[in-house]
Amino acid sequence: MCARTQAAETGSEKQTATIRLDGLTKRYGEIIANDDVSFEVRPGEIFGYLGPNGAGKTTTIRLLLGLIKPTSGSAEVLGADVRDRRALTEAKAEVGYLPDELGFEERLTGRQVLDYFARMRGDERREELLDLFRPPLDRPVETYSSGNRRMLGIVQAFMHDPELVIMDEPTSGLDPLKQDRMHAFVAEERDAGKTIFFSSHVLSEVQHVCDRVGIVREGKLVALENIDDLLERGGKRVRVQFPEPVDEDRFGTSEMIDVETVDRTVRFTYTGEPATLLEHLVQFRIEDVDVGDPKLDDIFKHYYGDDGDAEAG
Amino acid sequence: MLVVVFALLSALYFSMFPGIQEEMEAFEEAFPAFMFDLFGIEELHTIEGFIAAEIYSFFWVLLLGVYFAYVGAGLIASDVEDRRMDLTLSNPVSRESVVLQKAAALWVPLVALNVGVAVIVYLGALAIGESFDPVALAMVHLLSVPYLLVCAGIGIVLSVVIERARTARAVALSLVVLLWLIDGVSRLDDDYEWIGAATPSRYYEETDILVHEEYAFLDAGILLVAFLVLLAAAVVVFTRRDV
Structure with missing residues (x-):
């Protein structure tokens, strides 16, 4: 009796997951683009899919959309098995997709592109979105900057008011102001009940926007x-320039990884709290400081090890 | 664009025809018969024979066949290559309907060329004081549609099989030229004529239509079936592959 109840609960959970991956694997010959990937995206959350370029994020997305077929394993999107073409096609009426590379019909104007997508799936929110994101609709897409392309992509992904939006590197090509607007917009959409699958290689962006995060390295979910x-596993890439060569043993702390010292300049990835870093730096005479986003792979190596296994803590 | 090219070519031929009508009779005697067989040329000294030879047997059957094969070969492959197919297939549309809609878009150049060139040729013939049987002229265009569709169908199949659009186009174009050559060369010898039965141009005889007013509806039907088979093959392949 107890076992039956449990089975029933698992069954209902299965229906409520917006996206579910179960051992999803895609091989291209010897190369394993996705290796036994399993996770769930719950309704109404922004799920971050974080990994360095080439980690297999786009492969997962293309598997979810049925553009490519899994070598083994399965996945469901809005209850439709990705291997069931008919069911998946129907489910796509409630899916928005913002690809990493936006392939539009170059000779059409932005407006014609939107009209084309509207014929296939509707556009009840088009005008509202165009107030926020404003690509030059009357110009042909071939004249667009990468930022304008991205904005046109955002409008087409959301204009039919889908339940789920899958975004692949959605802020690439956008200037910082538009990136902020995009992040705020995504959060509002989540609050209004949408589920967002947010793939990115920018740690700070995912930390800022997402509720839950899957971290992918070399095709594996780590x-x-x-x-x-x-948020605790953050990091900053730091470059410090001193007026004279500095003793690395005195300057270095355990939070610094990948430390490189060249003459009077020290570069390192800082994995501690930003405030602690600043407190540490003011103890030294410093000519110049540069703090930026770290290379994701360095951070991942630190936290999740070289073999892809997560370290404790 | 293509209609304009054909208009200019037709104008050129019509302006030539009165001057060379008599020479053509000599021309027919001067060249060995196999030359005419190769191109399916007959009765060059009549307006029908001349137009059949000059416009239809070469420009229509070969160049336009190549053009449709080229366009067909780009239909799917170029969209996949430029990642347009990713966005298209993110819509609630089946892969079958994507291929069929792409193929349906071929009606635009097909109708524009057939209507445009038919009108130009007819008016051109009137302009130089020759008369042209309008039924035969309509037929030469109507019956060319299945032939051009088969050429496009060859392109579409290659478009779903070959990953790169450039390669697909090159192969499609070469294949159509090759088939046309096989048809032409196999006609030279009765013993080998059967080889050409597998080529689409064997089922479209522009000279028979224009000169003899023989309309081979059965052959056109065979071409139409061939096109549908090619299209079905393309659909089956495309629904099974990764994009």
Whole structure:
């Protein structure tokens, strides 16, 4: 009796997951683009899919959309098995997709492109979105900057008011102001009940926007984290220039990884709290400081090890 | 664009015809018969024979066949290559309907060329004081549609099989030229004529239509079936592959 109840619960959970991956694997000959990837995206969350370029994020997305077929394993999108073409096609009426590379019909104007997509799936929110994101609709897409292309992509992904939007590197090509607008917009959409699958290689962006994060390296899912846990695993790429050569042993701390010293300049990735870093730096005479986003792979190596296994803590 | 090219070519031929009508009779005697067989040329000294030879047997059957094969070969492959197919297939549309809609878009150049060139040729003939049987002229265009569709169908199949659009186009174009050559060369010898039965141009005889007013509806039907088979093959391949 107890076992039956449990089975029933698992069954209902299965229906509520917006996206579910179960051992999803895609091989291209010897290359394993996705290796036994399993996770779930719950309704109404922004799920970050974080990994360095080439980690297999786009492959996962293309598997979810049925553009490519899994070598083994399966996945469901809005209850439709990705291997069931008919069911998946129907489910796509409630899916928006913002690809990493936006392939539009170059000779059409932005407006014609939107009209084309509207014929296939509707556009009840088009005008509202065009107030926020404003690509030059009357010009042909071939004249667009990468930012304008991205904005046209955002409008087409959301204009039919889908339940789920899958975004692949959605802020690439956008200037910082538009990136902020995009992040705020995504959060509003989540609050209004949408589910967002947010793929990115920018750690700070995912930390800022997402509720839960799946971390992917070399085709494997190495961790599923709540955002609070990920926030602790931050990092900054720092370059410090001193007026004279500095003793690395005196300057270095355990939070610094990948430290490189060239003459009077020290470069390192800082994995501790930003405030602690600043407190540390003011103890030294410093000519110049540069703090930026770290290379994701360095951070991942630090937290999740070289072999892809997550370290404790 | 293509209609304009054909208009200019037709104008050129019509302006030539009165001057060379008599020479053509000599021309027919001067050249060995196999030359005419190769191109399916007959009765060059009549307006029908001349137009059949000059416009239809070469420009229509070969160049336009190549053009449709080229366009067909780009239909799917170029969209996949430029990632347009990703966005298209993110819509609630089946892969079958994507291929069929792409193929349906071929009606635009097909109708524009057939209507445009038919009108130009008819008016051109009137302009130089020759008369042209309008039924035969309509037929030469109507019956060319299945032939051009088969050429496009060859392109579409290659478009779903070959990953790169440039390669697909090159192969499609070469294949159509090759088939046309096989048809032409196999006609030279009765013993080998059967080889050409597998070539699409064997089922479209522009000279028979214009000169003899023989309309081979059965052959056109065979071409139409061939086109549908090619299209079905393309659909089956495309629904099974990764994009």
